[in-house]
Amino acid sequence: MISLVISWLNFFLAILLLPPLILSLIRKTKARLQNRVGPSWFQPIYDWSKLCRKDETLSSTLTWIFRGSAALNFILVLLLALFLPWISFKPSFTGDDIFLAIYVLALARFFSLLASLDSGSAFGGFAASREATLSLLVEPAFMLALVALGINARSSSLSAIFSYSTDANNQVVCFLAGTGILLSSLVELSRMPIDDPTTHLELTMVHEAMILEASGRNLLLVEVSYALKMTVLLGLSAQCFIHALQANIVCPKLLLVILSYLGILGLAALVGLIEGLTVKLHWRKDPEFIAYALTMSLLACFISIGQGATFK
Amino acid sequence: MTATMLDCCAIAAALCATFMAGSRHLKRNILFYTLQTILLAFATAIRGSLQSEEQLYLIAIAIALLKAISIPLFLRWIVRKLCIYSDPGIMIAPPLVMHLSLILFACSYFEIASIGHSKGSSMAASASASLLLTGLLLMLTRRTALSQIIGFLVIENGIYLFAMTQTTGMPLIVEMGILLDVLAGVMIAGLVAFRIQKSFEHIDVTQLAELKDE
Numbered sequence: 222m223i224s225l226v227i228s229w230l231n232f233f234l235a236i237l238l239l240p241p242l243i244l245s246l247i248r249k250t251k252a253r254l255q256n257r258v259g260p261s262w263f264q265p266i267y268d269w270s271k272l273c274r275k276d277e278t279l280s281s282t283l284t285w286i287f288r289g290s291a292a293l294n295f296i297l298v299l300l301l302a303l304f305l306p307w308i309s310f311k312p313s314f315t316g317d318d319i320f321l322a323i324y325v326l327a328l329a330r331f332f333s334l335l336a337s338l339d340s341g342s343a344f345g346g347f348a349a350s351r352e353a354t355l356s357l358l359v360e361p362a363f364m365l366a367l368v369a370l371g372i373n374a375r376s377s378s379l380s381a382i383f384s385y386s387t388d389a390n391n392q393v394v395c396f397l398a399g400t401g402i403l404l405s406s407l408v409e410l411s412r413m414p415i416d417d418p419t420t421h422l423e424l425t426m427v428h429e430a431m432i433l434e435a436s437g438r439n440l441l442l443v444e445v446s447y448a449l450k451m452t453v454l455l456g457l458s459a460q461c462f463i464h465a466l467q468a469n470i471v472c473p474k475l476l477l478v479i480l481s482y483l484g485i486l487g488l489a490a491l492v493g494l495i496e497g498l499t500v501k502l503h504w505r506k507d508p509e510f511i512a513y514a515l516t517m518s519l520l521a522c523f524i525s526i527g528q529g530a531t532f533k
Numbered sequence: 534m535t536a537t538m539l540d541c542c543a544i545a546a547a548l549c550a551t552f553m554a555g556s557r558h559l560k561r562n563i564l565f566y567t568l569q570t571i572l573l574a575f576a577t578a579i580r581g582s583l584q585s586e587e588q589l590y591l592i593a594i595a596i597a598l599l600k601a602i603s604i605p606l607f608l609r610w611i612v613r614k615l616c617i618y619s620d621p622g623i624m625i626a627p628p629l630v631m632h633l634s635l636i637l638f639a640c641s642y643f644e645i646a647s648i649g650h651s652k653g654s655s656m657a658a659s660a661s662a663s664l665l666l667t668g669l670l671l672m673l674t675r676r677t678a679l680s681q682i683i684g685f686l687v688i689e690n691g692i693y694l695f696a697m698t699q700t701t702g703m704p705l706i707v708e709m710g711i712l713l714d715v716l717a718g719v720m721i722a723g724l725v726a727f728r729i730q731k732s733f734e735h736i737d738v739t740q741l742a743e744l745k746d747e
Contacts, residue, residue, distance in 0.1 A: 393544065512555060512628030516635055520548065523639040527646075 228310050231478075235308055239482075240448035241265035243455070243489040250493025265448070269441055277437030282341040290332040290339075291439050295446040297329040302449055306383040307456025308485075309463070309477040313380040319367040322379060323360070326409075329450070330356050333431060333443075340434035348430035355415065355427065355507065359408040362514040366401035369394055369521035370461070372529060383460055385467055385477070392468040394528075397521035399461025403488065404514035406454035410447070413496040414510050425501070452485065455492070459484030536583065536654055542576040543660035543694060547638060550667040550687050554674075555631030557619045562683050563608050569664075570601040573690055576657075577697055588705045589697075599712050604686065604719050611679065611723045615730050620677045623739060630674050637670065638663035657698040664691030678726040678736040682719060689715055 244265040252259025261267075279287075304317045304325070334352060337345035367382075373394045374382040408415050411428035418429060432443050463480050466472075472480065502510055549569035553562045574597040581589030612618065625633065641662035645655050668687030671680060693711075696703060730736050 393541065509555070509628050512631055513552075516551060516555065516631050519632065519635050520551075520638070523635065523642070524544075527639070527642045 225312065228312050231310050232308070232312060235310075235482075236302060236449070236452075239452045239456075239485060240445070241269075243452055243485065244448050246486060246489045247493040247496065250490050251497045254494070254497030269444065272441040272444070273438060275437045277439055279436075280340060280342070280434060283434070284339055287336050287339045287434070288439055290336040291435065291442045291446075294329050294332050294336075295442045295449075297325055297332070298446040298450045298453070301325050301329070302453045304379060305453050305457050306379050306460055307453045309385075309460070309474075309481040317379040319371050319377050319379055319382070323364050323367065326363075327356070327360065329446075337431040337434070342434055344424075344430045344433050348427055348433075351427045351504075352411075352431060355408055355411075355511075358508055358511045359405045359514065362401055362405040362511060362518045363409065365515070365518035365522050366398040366405065369398045369401075369518060369525045372522065373525040375529075383464065385464065385472075392465040394521050394525045395461050395465035395468070397517050397524070399458045399465065401514050401518035401521060402454070402461060403458040404517065405511070406451075406458060407492070407495075408507075408511055408514070409454060410451050412492055414499055414502050415507055417496075417501045420501075451489075455488040456481065456485045459488050539576055539579045539583070539698070540654055540656040540660075542572045542579065543657040543698065546572040546576070546690070546694065547660040547663045547667070550664050550671075550690075551631055551634045551638070553683070553687065554634040554667055554671055555627050557622065557627050559612050559618055559620060559677070559679055559683075560609065562620075562680070563605050563612070566608075566683060566686060567601050567605045569687070569690060570596060570605075573694060573697075574601060576694065580697060584701070591705060592708050595709060595712055599716055600686075600690075604716065607719065607723060608679070608682070611727060614727060615679070615736065617677055617679065617730075617736065620675050620680045622674055623676050625674050627674075630670060634663070634667040634670055637666040641666060654698060658695060661691045661694035661698065664688070664694060667691075676737050676739060678722075678729060678738055681738060682722045682726070685722075686715070686719065 241263075245260070245262045248264070249259045249262070301322060303311075304314065304322050306313075306317075330352070334349045337349040337352075370382045371377045373391060374384070374386070376382060407413070411418065411426075416427040416429075417425065420426060420429075424430075428447070432440065435443050459481060463477065463484055466480075467477075546569045549565045549572065553565045553569075556562055556565070574593045577589050577593040577596060581587070581593065622630070638659070642655075642659040645659040645662055665688055668684045668689075668691060671684030671687060675681065675684065726736050729741070733741070
């Protein structure tokens with residue numbers, strides 16, 4: 222009973238602390254690469270409290286869909302954080318299926334598309350169409366990566382897949398699926414090779430142009446759910462890498478906790494590094510980048526199917 | 534130094550070939566080829582330690598020196614000389630070629646399983662079959678003569694990997710002879726590509742099919 226309470230407390234601490242920490246870690250990494258000191262570590266929290274105090278400006282064409290979908294989006298991402306095993310000490314639930322996770326993610330994206338279309342602005346409209354195109358391309362990669370892990374574990378339940386079994390055959394599949402998830406979550410979160418989150422030209426953006434109409438507390442909800450989604454997706458791929466590592470070395474529970482924190486922070490630093498070193502891809506080159514993610518996931522699938530065939 | 538590491542090296546080499554199929558840039562292709570050949574040299578050394586044969590270490594060193602250092606350097610020199618840095622590809626777009634090569638990997642896995650086991654590992658055998666097929670795919674779907682050379686080299690790597698993992702190994706002298714042949718072949722092909730560029734002002738193999746009477 223006490224261990225359950227402790228794991229829940231730990232989990233809530235991680236949910237509260239990690240999203241702003243990841244945002245500021247990415248900004249810091251990027252700033253250090255450009256020889257700047259960068260904003261303070263608490264900058265995301267300052268930003269959010271400022272947004273909380275600000276009034277909201279709403280366009281006259283907006284309906285209830287716009288404000289409702291921001292809240293709904295936040296709830297869906299929170300649900301995703303409860304279901305996806307993005308950290309080793311997450312309390313487990315029954316019915317945490319991989320397909321449920323994929324469709325909750327798709328539903329969250331659907332509501333953010335709906336919100337940006339509802340605003341009626343041209344920027345929101347074309348950003349929504351871009352986001353829809355990207356999600357169409359990246360969804361197979363994300364899905365196949367999770368399915369490969371599922372085939373490997375002979376179960377579609379997420380807690381069974383990420384159960385730290387010491388099966389030596391896991392490592393290659395876990396590593397490839399983790400890479401596939403990392404690459405597709407870069408697209409999913411519209412980070413650097415696909416979309417530049419810090420540019421000032423709305424014409425080239427995807428995610429930022431979608432939330433252009435949001436302000437005040439509505440924007441706060443959007444920003445917080447974005448940060449949480451980033452934590453969860455990076456954590457998921459970090460867990461894949463930890464599972465690949467764990468197939469070789471048996472880790473005690475405390476080490477797994479430390480590793481899963483370090484994994485998320487390491488991947489966030491990697492995202493910052495990618496943002497500092499690369500340039501945004503041309504829009505027509507994006508499918509090529511996504512093709513690499515799909516390649517990783519497909520290969521993971523084939524290997525896990527092949528292993529299943531030899532076991533029979 | 535276990536058999537799993539040998540398999541991992543073979544799979545990583547096949548993955549390098551897959552990425553080569555997905556990239557348009559010739560220099561990146563050469564880089565992936567270098568990586569792939571270094572992995573093969575590692576696999577040879579691992580095989581040597583598994584079978585405790587000293588001559589496989591020598592072959593690994595020879596591969597690293599000749600195929601992983603001198604051939605890529607020569608190819609990079611040719612690329613710089615010709616000023617052709619990317620290959621547009623024919624028929625199928627490179628990302629799709631990459632997926633196609635993965636499907637070939639899966640096919641070769643099941644094919645090798647249906648042929649039946651020799652004493653080598655089936656994972657390495659399917660990786661080498663996939664290297665062979667991916668090299669063929671590279672030669673089929675690329676336009677420039679340099680890509681044809683690179684595809685040929687990938688096929689050669691596949692054949693070498695198959696022979697190295699499935700048999701007890703060829704004699705040192707045969708292996709060295711093959712390596713020298715490959716080196717000479719690549720040199721000649723590179724220089725021929727250079728001459729083609731000089732006389733036709735392109736190295737597009739699709740346009741070389743017609744005979745010119747000038």
